[in-house]
Amino acid sequence: MSTHTSQYQKKDLPPVVGQVGFGLLGVGLLLALVSFFVDPLRTKFISIMLFMFLAGIGVTSLFMVAIEYLAGAVWSTPLRRIFEMFSSLILFLPIFALPVVFSMQDLYEWTHKTDEILARKAAYLNQPFFMVRLAVIIGLWIVFYKLFTGNSLKQDTTQDQSLTAKNVKLSALFIPVMGLSITALSIDFLMSLEPHWFSTIFGVNFFIGSLTAALAVITIAVVLLNENGYLHPGTVRDHYYSLGFGMIAATVFWMYTAFSQGMLIWYANIPEETPWYLHRWDGDWKVITLAQILVHFIIPFFLLVQRKNKRNPNRMLFASVWILFAHLFDLYWVVMPAYRPQGPIIGWNELGFVLLAAGVIITVFHQQTKRKNLVAVGDPKLQRGLEFRL
Amino acid sequence: MSNQLYALSGQFETPDEIMHAAEEVNKKYKQYDVNTPYPVHGMDGAMGMGESPIGWVTLVVGTTCMLLMLCFIAWIQLVDYPTTFAGKPDFNLPGYVPILFETTILTGAVTTVLTLLFVVCGLPNNAHPIHDTNYAKRTSDDRFGIYVEAKDPAFNEAEVRQLFEQLGAKDIAPIYIDAEEVAAGKNMSVLKPQFIGFAATVVLVISGAAYFGLNHMVFLPPYNWMSVQPKVVPQKTNTVFKNGVSMQLPVEGTIARGFIPYAKVGAKEGFGQSMANPLDPTAEVFALGEQKYLTMCSACHGNYGQGDSRLNGQYPAPPSLHSKKAVEWADAEIYHVITNGQNIMPSYAKQLTRDERWAIVHYVRALQRSLNPKETDVQ
Numbered sequence: 001m002s003t004h005t006s007q008y009q010k011k012d013l014p015p016v017v018g019q020v021g022f023g024l025l026g027v028g029l030l031l032a033l034v035s036f037f038v039d040p041l042r043t044k045f046i047s048i049m050l051f052m053f054l055a056g057i058g059v060t061s062l063f064m065v066a067i068e069y070l071a072g073a074v075w076s077t078p079l080r081r082i083f084e085m086f087s088s089l090i091l092f093l094p095i096f097a098l099p100v101v102f103s104m105q106d107l108y109e110w111t112h113k114t115d116e117i118l119a120r121k122a123a124y125l126n127q128p129f130f131m132v133r134l135a136v137i138i139g140l141w142i143v144f145y146k147l148f149t150g151n152s153l154k155q156d157t158t159q160d161q162s163l164t165a166k167n168v169k170l171s172a173l174f175i176p177v178m179g180l181s182i183t184a185l186s187i188d189f190l191m192s193l194e195p196h197w198f199s200t201i202f203g204v205n206f207f208i209g210s211l212t213a214a215l216a217v218i219t220i221a222v223v224l225l226n227e228n229g230y231l232h233p234g235t236v237r238d239h240y241y242s243l244g245f246g247m248i249a250a251t252v253f254w255m256y257t258a259f260s261q262g263m264l265i266w267y268a269n270i271p272e273e274t275p276w277y278l279h280r281w282d283g284d285w286k287v288i289t290l291a292q293i294l295v296h297f298i299i300p301f302f303l304l305v306q307r308k309n310k311r312n313p314n315r316m317l318f319a320s321v322w323i324l325f326a327h328l329f330d331l332y333w334v335v336m337p338a339y340r341p342q343g344p345i346i347g348w349n350e351l352g353f354v355l356l357a358a359g360v361i362i363t364v365f366h367q368q369t370k371r372k373n374l375v376a377v378g379d380p381k382l383q384r385g386l387e388f389r390l
Numbered sequence: 391m392s393n394q395l396y397a398l399s400g401q402f403e404t405p406d407e408i409m410h411a412a413e414e415v416n417k418k419y420k421q422y423d424v425n426t427p428y429p430v431h432g433m434d435g436a437m438g439m440g441e442s443p444i445g446w447v448t449l450v451v452g453t454t455c456m457l458l459m460l461c462f463i464a465w466i467q468l469v470d471y472p473t474t475f476a477g478k479p480d481f482n483l484p485g486y487v488p489i490l491f492e493t494t495i496l497t498g499a500v501t502t503v504l505t506l507l508f509v510v511c512g513l514p515n516n517a518h519p520i521h522d523t524n525y526a527k528r529t530s531d532d533r534f535g536i537y538v539e540a541k542d543p544a545f546n547e548a549e550v551r552q553l554f555e556q557l558g559a560k561d562i563a564p565i566y567i568d569a570e571e572v573a574a575g576k577n578m579s580v581l582k583p584q585f586i587g588f589a590a591t592v593v594l595v596i597s598g599a600a601y602f603g604l605n606h607m608v609f610l611p612p613y614n615w616m617s618v619q620p621k622v623v624p625q626k627t628n629t630v631f632k633n634g635v636s637m638q639l640p641v642e643g644t645i646a647r648g649f650i651p652y653a654k655v656g657a658k659e660g661f662g663q664s665m666a667n668p669l670d671p672t673a674e675v676f677a678l679g680e681q682k683y684l685t686m687c688s689a690c691h692g693n694y695g696q697g698d699s700r701l702n703g704q705y706p707a708p709p710s711l712h713s714k715k716a717v718e719w720a721d722a723e724i725y726h727v728i729t730n731g732q733n734i735m736p737s738y739a740k741q742l743t744r745d746e747r748w749a750i751v752h753y754v755r756a757l758q759r760s761l762n763p764k765e766t767d768v769q
Contacts, residue, residue: 238432263484267476307441389432 003234003386008375011230018366025359031352039349044106045339046353047099049331052189053357054096056182056210056327057217058089059141063178064214065148066171069164075242077385078235081376082221084149085368086214090141092364097134100189104130107338110195117196117272125195130188137181144174155378164380182207193338197276199265205257206334212250212300213327216320217361219243223313223320225374232375234386237311241390244310247323248301254330255297280333283343288333296326307390328354393566396519397422398550399537400559401528405430408534411557412436418553421542425520425529447505452498459493460486508580517575519567528561537565650744652729667721669748679753682746686738695757706734717758724751 036043064083068076076083104111110118110125118125147170151163183203191202222243226235265273280289303319304310336344376382402408409432412424416438424433434442463486467473472480507513520526520537529535536559538550547564554562580586607613622628628636645651669675684693692698695711710716716724728747731737742750 259484259487263487266484267478269476307445387432389435 003232003383005232005377005382005386007234008232008373008377010373013230013366013369017362021359021362021366023359024355025363028352028354028356028359031348032356035349035352041106042339042349044099044103045335046350047096047103048107048189048193049328049335050353050357051093051096051100052186052206052210052331052335053213053328054089054360055093055185056206057214057361058087058093059178059182060207060211060214061218062087062090062141062145062148063175063211064218065152066174066178069168070171070175072168072381074381074385075239075388077379077381078232078375079218079222079239079243080152080379081372081374082218082225084152085365085372086217086221086361087145088149088368089361089364090138090145092360093138093141096360097138101131101134108192108195110192121195125192133184133188137185140177140181144170144177148174152376152379153372156373156376157378159378159380161380179203179207182210190334193335194276194279196272199261199273199276201257201261205254205261208250208254208257209296209327209330212247212254212323215243215247215250216323216327219247219316219320221365223316227313230374232382232386236389237313238388238390240313240316241307241310242388244304244316244319247319248304248310251297251300251304251323255293258292258296279337279341282341285333285337285341285344288329288344292330292333295329300326393569395540395547396565396567397537397539398547398554398562398564399520399523399525399535400554400557400562401525401533401535402557402559403533405534407558408536409433409436411536411554411559414553414557415536415538418544419538419542419550421539421545423537423539425526425535425537427530427532427534430534444502444506444510448498448502451501452494455497456490456494459490463489514580514585515575517571519565519571521568521571523563523565524561525563525565533560652739652744654726655730657726657730665722665725667725667748667751669745669752671752675749675752676756678746679749679751679756682742683750683753686741687750690735694761695754708735711754712758712761717762721748721751721755724754 032043032047035046061083064076065080065087067073068080068083100107104127110121111127114122148167151167151170154160155163183206186203186206190206191198219240222231222235223240225231226239262277265277277289279285300319300323303315303322309315309319332344332346332350379385400411402411405426408424408426408430412433413436415422416436424437426433464481467480467482474480475482475485478485525535525537536554538545540547551562609617611618622636624636626636627634631638640646687695689701690699690705690708691711692700697708697710699705699707701707725747727735728742728750729737729739738747
């Protein structure tokens with residue numbers, strides 16, 4: 001076959017990528033600061049969304065890396081370095097956690113109020129333990145990130161196959177750790193916004209929503225880089241197809257968990273479970289709740305269901321951008337009713353944070369590409385990955 | 391062999407070779423096929439095949455069956471037999487989503503497989519010229535084969551052989567149509583009475599077995615050993631007693647142990663001062679009275695006896711237990727109402743023991759006192 005692993009030539013990304021990243025970062029930061037002085041409480045709530053957005057994308061990108069090793073998948077090997085680069089967002093999570101950590105008194109009712117239910121939850125929901133959990137979770141993720149990418153980068157030069165074996169073992173450890181930690185994180189940051197409420201599938205729902213977003217970010221990067229010749233020339237549309245396949249699968253699973261959570265609570269109609277949904281059924285929140293089905297399921301599903309579309313770069317880009325929007329929409333729906341029960345409100349404050357998030361992701365990614373190959377050139381599975389066809 | 395030529399075949403050793411061969415053959419011929427021992431990814435691309443239309447079958451059948459199921463549920467729930475579950479509306483769409491989802495998946499998947507087997511592959515006719523050839527044996531074992539059919543307009547045996555040789559094929563061999571097999575195959579079609587008969591037999595046997603198993607077999611010995619036992623069963627004639635009833639009445643003139651019959655059943659008056667409450671008003675008695683009152687009486691009389699029935703007018707609301715009449719009543723009169731019933735209020739003698747009834751009387755008294763306390767109670 002004509003492709004060979006040695007055909008990859010590292011090229012630096014054009015400076016415009018960095019400029020766009022910095023530009024968005026700057027404008028986003030400015031808007032965030034202004035927003036903080038104009039409407040502090042709202043900004044604090046939005047900062048939860050920002051943190052969870054970046055945390056979710058970071059850790060599920062690392063999850064994609066781990067699942068590739070664990071499943072022995074080959075289709076994603078030519079793209080794995082991109083997953084690794086996005087998972088470096090994990091390194092910056094401590095910074096984005098700060099705004100939330102410093103305004104916990106304003107954001108989380110359980111920090112200063114108590115009643116019989118909260119008193120019984122206090123063994124878990126208390127500030128010191130919250131901090132410990134946060135530190136442990138981010139700490140673990142950083143350790144795993146360093147180990148995974150360290151081994152993977154070393155392989156670029158040494159071509160040592162035992163590094164793959166090491167990462168396989170690491171993945172087997174990482175996946176349960178990630179399952180528990182992302183659940184804990186979503187409970188701490190999102191579910192405890194309305195601390196009387198609980199749902200056991202909440203963590204899964206957040207995880208899978210983040211995975212759709214991570215795949216969308218990865219797809220955008222892969223399509224843009226590959227169409228402009230920055231990846232291995234053997235990367236073809238069948239690889240896009242697989243990313244699209246992952247996105248549609250994750251989207252359907254997101255709807256599955258979201259619906260099963262809502263439907264079971266609605267059906268059982270137990271007073272301790274319904275308030276969360278009642279808050280999302282009050283006033284205009286109802287519109288947002290129902291729009292979720294369209295935005296987060298029906299539209300992406302039909303954008304991606306056909307094989308044609310999953311192999312078409314432009315349609316994949318469109319679908320990915322849409323899915324990112326849908327994930328933000330979902331986070332907004334989870335977080336903001338706690339801030340404004342009377343109805344949704346969207347303005348430049350929220351937009352500023354979207355720009356900030358985009359700026360962070362682009363800048364971090366751009367920095368990553370400077371020092372590293374964009375393809376895991378030493379990976380023993382790379383050749384087979386390039387030969388991957390449907 | 392006098393048989394007609396079907397195709398010319400060639401065999402290759404590696405997947406790469408067959409991919410290349412398919413690409414080359416595809417340039418010139420349309421009627422050809424590739425056989426490999428396992429799926430070779432990218433083959434449909436090499437053979438210039440477009441997207442398979444089978445997905446549309448899944449989509450159309452899945453959606454249609456989902457809508458049919460929705461209509462079916464709507465018919466049951468709105469027309470044929472409306473039932474209320476858990477206080478939800480009769481037509482309770484979110485609750486049907488799981489059913490609709492499963493229906494879509496099940497029907498979509500099953501029809502896709504059946505379409506592939508019976509429409510695309512033409513089962514049960516499995517006749518094919520490559521059967522029993524060296525080509526079929528090797529390509530289902532360790533080689534990758536390709537053949538170009540004679541009916542291809544561009545087919546020319548010598549040219550195809552030359553192309554195969556250029557590509558490095560091994561064992562280039564013609565494949566002939568076996569007239570006997572074709573004739574036998576023609577007899578096998580889904581529409582043939584034999585096949586329809588066979589399918590009908592399968593359906594009848596399976597559903598008959600299921601019907602017999604669930605409706606008859608479980609009632610035959612030894613499966614019925616659990617249900618048919620030599621014991622007294624409700625609603626069944628008892629041959630031991632003359633009157634055929636298992637639950638015999640007590641011998642006339644006797645009473646059961648611990649049971650004191652109520653003498654004033656049906657009495658209209660004259661029970662007022664007949665007896666005093668035999669229970670002392672202790673905390674336990676009040677607790678028992680409260681519990682029993684809330685269980686047995688509160689649905690009609692309201693938690694505080696004010697006649698604010700929770701039944702929302704489905705049963706006539708009773709008068710308040712705080713009326714002058716009820717307050718002035720002797721304990722025995724309240725006891726009489728509970729035991730005997732009064733007009734449309736039924737008797738609760740069967741549901742409540744004597745002591746429980748007296749405990750309720752204490753509790754009702756306490757309720758009455760609570761609305762109308764004496765000076766001494768307040769201090």
